[in-house]
Amino acid sequence: MLIPLFLLTSCEKAILGEDEVNDPENNFEILYNDFKVHYALFGVRGIDWDELYTQYRPRVTAQTSDQELWTILTELIKELDDGHTFLYDGDKFGFYSSADDPDATTGDEYSLELLESKYLERPLIHQTEDEEFSYSKVKDLDIGYIYLGSMDDQDPAWIDLVLGELKQHKALILDIRDNGGGTDSFSARVAGAFADGEHFVYTVQNRNGPGYNDFEAPRKFFTKKEGNESFRKPVMILTDINDASATEIFLLHMKAFEDVVQVGDVTGGDFSDSSSRRFLPNGWEYQYSVQKYLLPDGTSLDGVGHIPDVFIKNTVADIQASQDKVFEKALQVLCEDYNIK
Amino acid sequence: MKQLKWPLFILSILLFSQSMYGQKEGVKKEFGITVGINSGYFKDINFSPLNYRQSGPVFGLNYLRTKDNKTHFGIELTAGINSLNSKVTERFKSDYYIGNLRVEYLKRISTEDKKLNWHIGGQFLSSNHFVVYEGLNGFTFNFAHSLGIKGMATCQLSPNISIRSSLSLPLLAYVIRPPYNGFDKTTAENGEKPLKLLTREGDFKSLNKYMLLEWKNQFRYKASDRLDLAFNYNLTFQKVNEDTPLTQLQNQFSISTIFKF
Numbered sequence: 001m002l003i004p005l006f007l008l009t010s011c012e013k014a015i016l017g018e019d020e021v022n023d024p025e026n027n028f029e030i031l032y033n034d035f036k037v038h039y040a041l042f043g044v045r046g047i048d049w050d051e052l053y054t055q056y057r058p059r060v061t062a063q064t065s066d067q068e069l070w071t072i073l074t075e076l077i078k079e080l081d082d083g084h085t086f087l088y089d090g091d092k093f094g095f096y097s098s099a100d101d102p103d104a105t106t107g108d109e110y111s112l113e114l115l116e117s118k119y120l121e122r123p124l125i126h127q128t129e130d131e132e133f134s135y136s137k138v139k140d141l142d143i144g145y146i147y148l149g150s151m152d153d154q155d156p157a158w159i160d161l162v163l164g165e166l167k168q169h170k171a172l173i174l175d176i177r178d179n180g181g182g183t184d185s186f187s188a189r190v191a192g193a194f195a196d197g198e199h200f201v202y203t204v205q206n207r208n209g210p211g212y213n214d215f216e217a218p219r220k221f222f223t224k225k226e227g228n229e230s231f232r233k234p235v236m237i238l239t240d241i242n243d244a245s246a247t248e249i250f251l252l253h254m255k256a257f258e259d260v261v262q263v264g265d266v267t268g269g270d271f272s273d274s275s276s277r278r279f280l281p282n283g284w285e286y287q288y289s290v291q292k293y294l295l296p297d298g299t300s301l302d303g304v305g306h307i308p309d310v311f312i313k314n315t316v317a318d319i320q321a322s323q324d325k326v327f328e329k330a331l332q333v334l335c336e337d338y339n340i341k
Numbered sequence: 342m343k344q345l346k347w348p349l350f351i352l353s354i355l356l357f358s359q360s361m362y363g364q365k366e367g368v369k370k371e372f373g374i375t376v377g378i379n380s381g382y383f384k385d386i387n388f389s390p391l392n393y394r395q396s397g398p399v400f401g402l403n404y405l406r407t408k409d410n411k412t413h414f415g416i417e418l419t420a421g422i423n424s425l426n427s428k429v430t431e432r433f434k435s436d437y438y439i440g441n442l443r444v445e446y447l448k449r450i451s452t453e454d455k456k457l458n459w460h461i462g463g464q465f466l467s468s469n470h471f472v473v474y475e476g477l478n479g480f481t482f483n484f485a486h487s488l489g490i491k492g493m494a495t496c497q498l499s500p501n502i503s504i505r506s507s508l509s510l511p512l513l514a515y516v517i518r519p520p521y522n523g524f525d526k527t528t529a530e531n532g533e534k535p536l537k538l539l540t541r542e543g544d545f546k547s548l549n550k551y552m553l554l555e556w557k558n559q560f561r562y563k564a565s566d567r568l569d570l571a572f573n574y575n576l577t578f579q580k581v582n583e584d585t586p587l588t589q590l591q592n593q594f595s596i597s598t599i600f601k602f
Contacts, residue, residue, distance in 0.1 A: 012392060015578075015590045016384040019392040019428065030390055038522045090432050208521045276523040277479030279389040283430035290522040 022281035024064035028057065030280055031073060039288045040207040040215070040272055044300040045080060049212070052079055066282070067093075077286075081303055083244050083270035085288045099270065109314040110177045110240060112147060114324055120145055127158055135162045137169065142341065143334060144169040148190070151246035152182025156189035163193055163229035171234040171340050173330050174254075177264065181245025184221075184273075191253030192226025194235060199223045199256035202249075205292045215292060223253050234259040234338045236330035239308060244268030249293075251306045259338075262306060263330045265313040269305035367409040370602055375401035377573065377595020379423050383437070387519055387585040388472055388481035389427070395437060397423030399593060413447040413460050413493070425472060435474040442467040445491055445509075460493040464509055468553055468579070469539065480528075483518055483579075483587055484539050485553060487511030501563040506556070514551045516581060517543035546581070554578045561599070569599040 020026060032053060042049050056076050060069065070089065074096045077085050083099035112131060116124050120136040124147065127133035132149030144166030146159075166172060203218035237254060239262055248267050254260050272289035279285055294300050312329045334340040376398070383393040399421035406414045423437040447462030466489060471482040489511035497503045517539065519528060527541050554577070561571040573595045581587040 011590070012382050012394075015382050016392045016588055020390050022429070040522070090430070206520060206522055206524075273524060276388070276481070276519070277474055279391055279427070279429070279433055279479075281391065281429055283432065290524050 020281040023062055024060050024069045025062060027069065027280050027282050027284070028060045028073065031278075031286060032057070032076075034278060035077075035288055037210040038207060038275065038290060039080075039085075040205075040292050041080070041082060041289050041302055042212050044292055044302045045082065047080060052076060069282075070096075073284075077288075080288075082289055083268050084272055084274040086286060088285045090283065090285065099268065107178055107242065108316045109319060110324070110326070111319050114319060114322060115145075115147075115175075115327060118322060119324065119327055128154060133158060135166060137166070138173065138331065141331065141335075142170045143331070144172045145175065146172065147175045149176075149179050150182050151179065151184075151186045151190075151250060154186075156186045157227060159190045159193045160227040160229045163227075163231050167229060167231060169233075171236070171334050171338060172231060173236045173238065173327070173334075175238040175327075176243055176247055176250065177238050177240040177326070178242045179247040180242060181247045184246050184249045187246045187250035188221070188224070188253060189226050191250055192224050193229055194231050194254060194257055194260070195223045195225040196232055196257050197223070197225070200296050201252045201256050202296070203294050205294070207290055207292070218294065223256050232259075234261070234334060234340070236334060237262050237264075238326050238330055239264040239267050239306065240313065240326075241265050241268055241305075243306075244270040245273075248301070248306060252295075255306070261310065261330075261333060262308040263310040263312065263333060264308050264326045265311070266307055267305040269301060269303045271300075271302050369407045369410075371405045371569070371599050372602070373401070373403045373405070373571075373597045373599040375399075375403065375419075375573065375595045375597040377401075377593055379421065379439075379591050379593050381577075381589065381591035383425055383589045385472070385481050385483070385585070385587040385589075387523055387587070388435075388474075388479065389433070391427045391429055391433070393425040393427050393433075393435070395423050395425055395589070395591065397421060397437065399423075399439060399595065401595070401597075403597075410458060411449045413445070413449075413462070415443070415445045415447075417441075417443040417445075419443075433474070435472050435479065438471040438473070440469045440471075447491060447493055456497045458495045460495070462491055464489055464491045466509070466511060466553070471538075481519055481523070482538060483516065483581065484543070485511070485514045485516045485551060485579075485581075487514035487551070487553065489513075489553075503561045503563075505559040505561065507558075509555045509557075510548070511551065511553050512548065514546050514553070515543050516546050516551050517541055518581065518583070518585075518587075521584075550582050552578070552580045559597075567601050569597075569601065571597040571599060573597060 036049055056072055059072050070093045073087055077098040080098045083097055085098035088095045121139045122136055124134040124136045133154050134147040136145045138145055146162055200222055202221050205215040205218045208214055208216045248271055271293035272291040274287045275290045277285050277287055310329055310333060312326055314325050318325055379397055379399050381395045383395045399419060401419045403417040419441040421439040425435040425437050427433040443464055443466045445464035447460035450459040450461055452459060467486045469484045473480050489509055491507060491509035493507035495505045556576045558574045559571050561569050563569050575593040577591040579589040
């Protein structure tokens with residue numbers, strides 16, 4: 001019995017080695033070096049990570065306070081401007097996303113209630129309690145309306161049922177505003193219901209080594225027809241800056257099809273999946289982007305976003321004044337360019 | 342339950358086939374149920390740079406068939422949900438899921454001493470764990486399917502009491518771990534189906550890259566001709582040598598009820 005008792009109580013250090021030291025310099029070094037060997041978008045976003053080390057490292061000393069370290073690390077990751085990169089302390093400082101922008105939208109630049117009361121003919125049919133999957137018809141026009149608020153938490157085959165209801169209309173407004181993403185497979189499946197064939201839309205590469213240019217071979221992704229309904233009439237997709245991640249993957253698919261027009265604001269520009277959660281000895285957590293998404297021509301929309309075909313954005317004041325300019329613009333395009341009455 | 346259907350099906354087939362053979366003379370069969378606790382240490386750089394303490398219950402089922410005490414065929418299933426705790430903060434507490442399958446075949450090495458028997462042979466061991474932090478916000482896994490050697494000594498101390506000790510070591514293992522950056526599409530789309538990850542691409546590793554040393558000890562009391570009771574202590578040391586190494590030591594204390602038929 002002595003052996004197990006000994007092993008239980010005394011050999012953690014012998015087996016695992018010393019635990020990481022919790023001091024400001026070590027916390028900085030762990031985070032910095034973890035990004036250095038895993039973060040995938042230095043090249044795409046034009047970041048010289050080594051240069052940033054020379055700027056930020058001298059600011060951290062053994063006497064650096066938690067508040068000061070938080071400020072330094074958030075400023076460091078702010079340089080990446082990446083919505084999939086964040087720092088979280090679980091306590092007084094809370095959550096900081098690299099893409100946090102005090103001038104960004106609040107989420108109130110769009111209102112499903114306003115759409116329902118002013119622009120839609122019948123009450124929205126909500127598939128889920130959180131109203132992330134809803135559909136209806138535009139008042140006095142032969143146009144269907146779908147709201148897609150997430151790319152997850154629902155069977156994507158839901159789109160087949162909805163298109164079965166809306167297929168008689170001459171056009172569709174597909175509203176994906178304030179949709180922060182979900183899973184790429186969900187996006188591909190929903191987009192497949194609008195597919196007009198197979199198009200090469202993007203590649204994905206995982207970083208697979210410590211060098212900044214260490215990436216696996218690109219995996220190609222194509223559009224594909226899915227489901228038993230296929231809507232091939234004009235589709236206006238309403239977007240805003242809160243659209244990110246799998247929602248932008250959805251747009252990659254959709255914009256490959258004919259008669260699909262993006263109306264609204266530029267999207268977030270965050271394509272990569274996030275890493276598994278990472279941990280620091282001071283109890284903070286963080287995540288970062290681990291993949292590189294490229295368009296078929298080798299360029300990237302990371303940090304750029306999808307540029308709309310028709311640019312327009314709402315303000316909170318517009319919504320408070322009961323006007324959704326983005327929605328109205330989509331109707332205008334359909335009426336004027338596609339002659340839909 | 343769906344995820345267990347294949348392991349249970351395979352176990353049923355094996356038990357059935359063995360029960361057919363078991364009609365022969367000199368064949369002894371037993372079925373054991375084990376309940377115990379794990380306590381140990383865990384560090385996987387793929388998951389976290391921190392040291393973790395591991396603890397929690399484990400459950401086991403095992404089937405054993407011996408023939409004239411010369412050959413020993415065993416199947417063992419182990420499962421459990423443990424916790425990983427860091428000294429840094431309680432918030433980092435993570436769930437640690439265990440699912441192991443062992444199939445072993447040992448032969449007795451001739452001995453004049455009827456009280457002491459030595460067996461040696463081989464084993465297939467599928468040793469698997471999946472670590473989950475806060476839903477699937479953080480995770481890692483190690484699935485190791487190995488072929489190895491095992492030696493076992495059994496000493497009959499009295500008509501009703503015996504002790505057994507065994508040592509096993511894999512020689513070749515197929516090890517499946519997360520990709521370099523901890524995450525890829527396969528992981529993302531199968532994170533909630535760990536059994537699907539069992540079949541993802543891995544690497545063959547030999548002793549210098551993968552070690553799973555198991556030292557198992559059992560104190561057994563014969564309660565009746567049909568029933569034995571046992572107290573077990575197992576020590577397991579696992580190490581994966583990679584850029585992101587995994588090191589783990591587990592102490593397991595358990596009791597078993599063994600039905601003989």
